[in-house]
Amino acid sequence: MSAKTNLLTLLTALLIFSCNLEKKAWKTFDRGEFQSSIEMYNDILKKDPNDGMANFFVAESYRQSNRIPESEAYYKRAVDDGVRNDSIRLFYAFALKSNAKYDEAHNQIDEFLTEVEEEKYQKWGEEELSNLNHLDEVRKTENFYRVKNLEEINSSEADYSPVYNDGELYFTSSRADNKIYKATGTPFSNIYKATTKGAVVDTTSISGLGDLINNYNINEGSVTFTPDGKTMVFARGNSGKKKGTEDVNLYITSNRNGAWSEPRMLTGIGGSGYWNSTPAFSRDGKTLYFSSNRPGGIGGTDIYSAKRNSRGRFYRVANLGSSINTAGNDMFPFISDDGSMYFSSDGHPGFGGLDLFVAKRVNGKITVENMGEPMNTKSDDFGLYLFKADRGFFASNREGGKGDDDIYTFLNEDPDLKIVNYYLQGITMTHDDEDKLVILPGVTVKLLDAQGEELNETSTDSEGKFEFRVYEHERYNLVAEKTGGKEQYLVTRQEFSTIGRSVNRDTLTQLVTNVKFDTLMVLEKIEKDKIFVLENIYYDLDKSEIREDAARELDKLVTILKDNPELIIELSSHTDSRQTDDYNKKLSQRRAKSAVDYLVSQGIESKRLTAVGYGESRLIIQDAQTEEEHQVNRRTEFKILELGKPKQNPDEFDEDRFFDSGDGDL
Numbered sequence: 212m213s214a215k216t217n218l219l220t221l222l223t224a225l226l227i228f229s230c231n232l233e234k235k236a237w238k239t240f241d242r243g244e245f246q247s248s249i250e251m252y253n254d255i256l257k258k259d260p261n262d263g264m265a266n267f268f269v270a271e272s273y274r275q276s277n278r279i280p281e282s283e284a285y286y287k288r289a290v291d292d293g294v295r296n297d298s299i300r301l302f303y304a305f306a307l308k309s310n311a312k313y314d315e316a317h318n319q320i321d322e323f324l325t326e327v328e329e330e331k332y333q334k335w336g337e338e339e340l341s342n343l344n345h346l347d348e349v350r351k352t353e354n355f356y357r358v359k360n361l362e363e364i365n366s367s368e369a370d371y372s373p374v375y376n377d378g379e380l381y382f383t384s385s386r387a388d389n390k391i392y393k394a395t396g397t398p399f400s401n402i403y404k405a406t407t408k409g410a411v412v413d414t415t416s417i418s419g420l421g422d423l424i425n426n427y428n429i430n431e432g433s434v435t436f437t438p439d440g441k442t443m444v445f446a447r448g449n450s451g452k453k454k455g456t457e458d459v460n461l462y463i464t465s466n467r468n469g470a471w472s473e474p475r476m477l478t479g480i481g482g483s484g485y486w487n488s489t490p491a492f493s494r495d496g497k498t499l500y501f502s503s504n505r506p507g508g509i510g511g512t513d514i515y516s517a518k519r520n521s522r523g524r525f526y527r528v529a530n531l532g533s534s535i536n537t538a539g540n541d542m543f544p545f546i547s548d549d550g551s552m553y554f555s556s557d558g559h560p561g562f563g564g565l566d567l568f569v570a571k572r573v574n575g576k577i578t579v580e581n582m583g584e585p586m587n588t589k590s591d592d593f594g595l596y597l598f599k600a601d602r603g604f605f606a607s608n609r610e611g612g613k614g615d616d617d618i619y620t621f622l623n624e625d626p627d628l629k630i631v632n633y634y635l636q637g638i639t640m641t642h643d644d645e646d647k648l649v650i651l652p653g654v655t656v657k658l659l660d661a662q663g664e665e666l667n668e669t670s671t672d673s674e675g676k677f678e679f680r681v682y683e684h685e686r687y688n689l690v691a692e693k694t695g696g697k698e699q700y701l702v703t704r705q706e707f708s709t710i711g712r713s714v715n716r717d718t719l720t721q722l723v724t725n726v727k728f729d730t731l732m733v734l735e736k737i738e739k740d741k742i743f744v745l746e747n748i749y750y751d752l753d754k755s756e757i758r759e760d761a762a763r764e765l766d767k768l769v770t771i772l773k774d775n776p777e778l779i780i781e782l783s784s785h786t787d788s789r790q791t792d793d794y795n796k797k798l799s800q801r802r803a804k805s806a807v808d809y810l811v812s813q814g815i816e817s818k819r820l821t822a823v824g825y826g827e828s829r830l831i832i833q834d835a836q837t838e839e840e841h842q843v844n845r846r847t848e849f850k851i852l853e854l855g856k857p858k859q860n861p862d863e864f865d866e867d868r869f870f871d872s873g874d875g876d877l
Contacts, residue, residue, distance in 0.1 A: 800824030
């Protein structure tokens with residue numbers, strides 16, 4: 212065989228080997244085995260360091276395994292080699308930003324916006340350009356945070372998601388001798404705990420949660436607890452298998468006699484095909500917040516909420532909207548005692564990677580603030596948890612740490628820090644057969660803002676009590692509804708306002724002050740032929756036109772009829788006895804008809820309304836003498852003619868068909 216033939220054979224073999232290596236590298240990337248794909252594509256780059264596609268896939272492997280700073284050089288070579296798609300310059304800009312190269316990142320975004328075509332990437336790029344333009348403003352934000360690495364608990368691996376529960380610090384770590392997770396090339400993570408007093412950790416107590424919770428070949432992640440500490444929700448997934456836990460889902464377990472029960476997936480919240488993680492309960496345990504990349508979101512990962520009913524089952528999953536969520540990634544929510552939401556995001560104005568933010572409700576609107584340096588750096592800063600009003604934990608992979616992600620403690624030394632919590636507490640009642648007010652438990656009460664947006668929902672306890680967090684300078688509506696059972700009740704609505712009721716912070720001496728307002732909500736029974744008097748419905752003398760003050764009162768009836776669409780009523784008008792029977796009869800009929808016409812003009816169906824004028828035939832005070840007594844007789848009433856079917860209590864639904872939320876007694 213000639214030398215030429217040998218050379219040709221060698222070149223052919225190298226070409227086949229190179230093609231096979233590229234094919235294998237692509238398959239590992241497609242399976243999400245990013246560490247393996249990095250190694251394989253780097254083998255290709257040894258032969259040609261400027262191979263654009265190989266550089267691109269290494270960069271993407273680093274980005275998708277949450278190592279975006281390492282992706283910068285590879286994105287640059289891919290861009291320089293002419294690799295183009297709708298996202299490459301955007302992600303290159305994020306890589307530059309994560310390495311604090313803000314001017315270069317700005318230039319890449321400018322270039323990106325001249326060539327991008329896909330709408331979602333264009334929006335993302337525009338948001339990021341705005342974020343970079345606001346970076347100097349973020350830097351100027353004054354704060355008084357002091358940060359310290361919690362060295363005694365950190366390892367050389369990743370340690371993150373600190374949560375404090377009943378004298379113990381729970382956290383996630385990849386320190387165990389577990390199977391290697393192919394996406395990152397590090398061991399699968401587990402959940403650990405350690406006895407701690409504040410930030411003082413007993414290092415001898417660090418231990419995993421046991422085989423029932425932890426697996427050597429599946430990632431266990433962030434945890435959260437109900438207020439009593441007896442129920443835990445945590446993230447689990449990334450096994451790489453085709454079934455079961457190929458993605459990340461939320462699991463629930465309960466503590467019985469000091470041991471956790473078999474965890475069960477929250478299928479009503481999660482589901483295969485997407486990522487659900489970083490759970491956090493509200494302070495009353497009735498709402499679960501979490502992050503997800505499910506379809507229909509605003510960005511990469513969004514923060515969602517789910518309600519938890521009296522049986523411990525979850526329902527009504529809702530995206531928190533554009534005030535919180537961005538075109539980027541928003542995750543790791545935490546609800547503090549003062550009602551603020553702390554979370555992490557790479558989509559709000561920040562220093563690079565994930566930054567820590569706080570969202571507060573101010574004058575009816577959500578404001579989001581970057582927590583500033585030293586809480587945030589160019590690296591990922593995330594997973595904040597407050598164990599007191601002015602101190603807590605968070606995680607970061609910033610420079611100078613002990614391992615990959617480390618847990619840090621922080622203290623807010625702001626000398627003017629004063630936290631005021633406002634609560635509205637109330638009782639739901641009804642009238643009994645003797646017309647006395649009695650407790651009505653099991654009532655669903657909703658808190659709405661002035662625009663009618665639902666802010667919160669709860670059920671009254673056995674004593675009819677409920678409580679909501681409210682905020683300064685706001686108007687609210689309360690809506691109470693009793694469903695299920697033999698008796699039916701009118702849906703009741705009433706207003707509440709905190710305007711002009713704020714405390715003066717300058718007079719406070721404590722770090723935390725709680726202010727509570729009281730209210731009473733009365734739900735009336737729905738009974739056929741039951742009569743309700745409409746107060747303050749006045750007419751001009753001998754007139755039937757609806758006056759402005761009467762319209763305001765009739766609007767309350769409009770609300771009742773809209774809140775209770777099953778009602779069919781008779782609306783009646785009554786006069787005093789100071790005219791003839793015939794005159795009073797006709798006048799009252801005209802007045803009743805005018806009131807009904809007004810209700811129809813406000814959207815109430817005419818078939819639900821009957822106008823009747825009774826004149827002076829139904830006097831309350833037969834021998835009225837004074838003007839006050841005559842006024843009692845001049846009244847407008849409505850009477851229930853027909854009832855709809857009783858509404859079913861949502862807690863009585865057969866939710867097992869829809870939700871799998873853990874043990875039945877949760």
